[in-house]
Amino acid sequence: MSKFSKQIISKxxxxxxxxxxITFIGIRYYNISLWYILIAGIISGVVFGKVFCRWACPMGFIMELVMSLNPDNKLSQMYQYHKFGCPIAWISGYLNKISIFKIRLNLQTCKTCGLCDKQCYISTLEPTKYSLYKEDKLNPANTYTCSKCLKCVEVCPNExxxxxx
Ligand code: SF4
Ligand code: SF4
Structure with missing residues (x-):
């Protein structure tokens, strides 16, 4: 991964x-209709998957802030929050399966270190079912609950x- 991409993910x-x-100000002070936000969430979902919650949602920001206050339960809370979410999360979550951008594994270079799974709330909480690199398990990045935090991509030591x- 390029240094630039890593910097984007880390920020x-x-x-x-x-x-x-900006989204909050648009809704609150400029009366931007929630329908436009929903449409933006769907379009971004088709292209990128369920990115809205972790990259653009005012409520997602507040929830993540609150969850950070309890680091011991953060992964479990993340899992629950991104399992339920809101109408934008519901629709874009299902788009994770068909989105144009996806998290893709290069089996040839993977060293099976498992660091990616440790960063992911889905594979951490359901290790018997999901893994980002084990071929006999389901890929968490394609599930409804993946919120495209891209932590798994960021942590992989050899891209x-x-x-x-
Ligand atoms: S972090 Fe990268 S190298 Fe390690 S198991 Fe995951 S994909 Fe493979
Ligand atoms: S982007 Fe990766 S680490 Fe984040 S939820 Fe999805 S699969 Fe898990």
Whole structure:
């Protein structure tokens, strides 16, 4: 992964705060209809999967902030929150299966270190069912609950996971 991509992922929370703040101001002070937000969520879902919650949603920002206060339960809370979410999350979650951009594994370079699974709330909480690199398990990145935090991509030491077309 390029240094630039890593920097973007490492700044995700700041990006969420900025875009989430702009979204909130648009809704609250400029009367932007929630229908436009829903349409934006669907279009971004078709292209990128369920990115809205972790990269652009004001409520997602607040929830993530609150969940950070209890680091011991953070993964479990993340899992529950992204399992239920809101109408945008419901629709874009299902689009994870068909989105144009996906998290893709290069089996040739994967060293099976397992770091990716440890970063992911889905494979951490349901290790018998999901894995980002084990071929006999389901890929958590394609499930409804994946919120495209891209932590798995960021942590892979040899760029075996890439978020790409
Ligand atoms: S972190 Fe990368 S190298 Fe390690 S298991 Fe995951 S994909 Fe393979
Ligand atoms: S982007 Fe990766 S680490 Fe984040 S929820 Fe999806 S599969 Fe898990």
């Amino acid at each position: 995700r929370f700041i990006i969420l705060a900025l875009i989430g703040g 075996s996971l890439k978020y790409k077309i």
